[in-house]
Every structure is written in structure tokens, then in C-alpha cells.
Amino acid sequence: MRIVLVGPPGAGKGTQAQFIAGHLSVPKISTGDIFRANVSEGTDLGRRAKEYMDRGDLVPDEVTIAMVRDRLGEPDARNGFLLDGFPRNVPQAETLKKMLAEWDARLDVVLELVVDEDEVVRRLSGRRTCVSCQKIWHVDFDDKRDDVCDDCGGHLFQREDDKEEVVRHRLEVYQRETAPLVQFYGDEGILVQIEATGTVEEVTRRALAALESPAA
Numbered sequence: 001m002r003i004v005l006v007g008p009p010g011a012g013k014g015t016q017a018q019f020i021a022g023h024l025s026v027p028k029i030s031t032g033d034i035f036r037a038n039v040s041e042g043t044d045l046g047r048r049a050k051e052y053m054d055r056g057d058l059v060p061d062e063v064t065i066a067m068v069r070d071r072l073g074e075p076d077a078r079n080g081f082l083l084d085g086f087p088r089n090v091p092q093a094e095t096l097k098k099m100l101a102e103w104d105a106r107l108d109v110v111l112e113l114v115v116d117e118d119e120v121v122r123r124l125s126g127r128r129t130c131v132s133c134q135k136i137w138h139v140d141f142d143d144k145r146d147d148v149c150d151d152c153g154g155h156l157f158q159r160e161d162d163k164e165e166v167v168r169h170r171l172e173v174y175q176r177e178t179a180p181l182v183q184f185y186g187d188e189g190i191l192v193q194i195e196a197t198g199t200v201e202e203v204t205r206r207a208l209a210a211l212e213s214p215a216a
């Protein structure tokens, strides 16, 4: 399957992506994770992306699209993928459609995680990410009292863009740039919306059920 996950910052896209991709045996491709890896490795791409990410703005389309094209061209993505964080605006969505058409492919489902703004701020202020395995934790919901990943022993860090003023700006950018994708993919007939509140396990169950019968 070729799936896109859409939803505001903190909706749980990264959290759900790791479970859904594992369940469907497709690669999880997160543009945010790829940018962050490049920032920490100090690559040219990372240096270009960092100033936009720190402000909570979108990285310019030409940079992001070239990176996604390279990643989708890799052999493991040939028969399916789960995209988390791309596309992020209508021009990216139109480019993705053309890119897939070149490979005689198309998206199967766009899954929107629906969650309100107060919940998003609560989730992001407590988020911690493992520097080694990228697993996402929450200080309250996962009762994390230390900075150590229970899965791999790696160090947990707080993202620069999870400070409250940057989160507010990311939410504005989401409403302006990304929310129109709901209409775009609704018109394409491939949008499925699920309620993303409740426990992580409940949301995963809803997501997998929606993917198994997207028309329901």
C-alpha cells in the first residue's frame, strides 16, 4: 500500500507511523526524521533545513521534493510506503501525484489524524525522542521519569521546535499550508479521517481498521 499520514503537529503521526508501517511491512518515510538526521550529521541539507525547522516554518519545496524523490526511488519503497510529514502543501501533493504517475503508481489512502489544538500542545510539551532508535515517548503518558529509552537505552531529547511559541507557529503554518490537503485528497476520493484521541493502542486499532476497509 502507498499511504500518506496527515494531521497537525503532535497528532501522533510519528507514533502511529511506526506501528502501521511495521504491521503492513512497508517502510516509514518521515521527512521530519530525515531532516533531523541531516541536521545532527551536519550535512548541507541539514544546514539548509535547520533555520526553517527551528522557526517552525516549512523547508522550501524544491529542497523537500528532491529529498523525497530520492528516498521514494530506493528499492524498498517500490511496492509501498507510509509517508509521514509529506506532502505538506498542495504543490507538494501535486508533485507527488506526478512523481508516482511516472512510476505507474498512485496513492491508495490518505489517513487524517483528527485531534484538537489543546491536546496537541499537551502532547508536544511532554514529547521526548530517542537519539538512537527515534522511538517517541511522552513524559506523562509513558511515565518517563528519566532520559533513557526503555527500548534501546539511548538518550531521550526534547525537540527544539517543541517550545510553546514555536508550536503555536507550527499550528498556524499547518492551518494555512497543510489543512487544504484535506479538501485536495477528499476530492481525489482517497481521504479517510479517524479520531486520534484515546490511547495510542486505540488510535492504532482505528487506523488499521480504516486502512483495511477505507471506504467504510
Ligand code: AP5
Binding pocket: 007, 008, 009, 010, 011, 012, 013, 014, 015, 016, 031, 032, 033, 035, 052, 053, 054, 056, 057, 058, 059, 060, 064, 084, 085, 086, 087, 088, 092, 123, 124, 126, 127, 128, 136, 137, 138, 139, 141, 161, 170, 196, 197, 198, 199, 200, 201, 203
Ligand atoms: P515533523 O517532524 O513532520 O513534525 P510535525 O508534522 O509538526 O509533527 P510532529 O512530529 O511534531 O508530531 P506527530 O504528529 O508526529 O506526533 P508524535 O507521534 O510525535 O516536521 C518538523 C519540521 O520539519 C517542520 O516544521 C518543517 O520545518 C520540516 N518539514 C518536515 N516535512 C516537511 C515537508 N514535507 N515540507 C517542508 N518542511 C517539512 O506525538 C506527539 C507526542 O504525543 C509524543 O510524545 C507521543 O508519545 C504523544 N502521543 C501520540 N499519540 C498519543 C495518544 N494517542 N495519546 C497520548 N499521547 C500520544
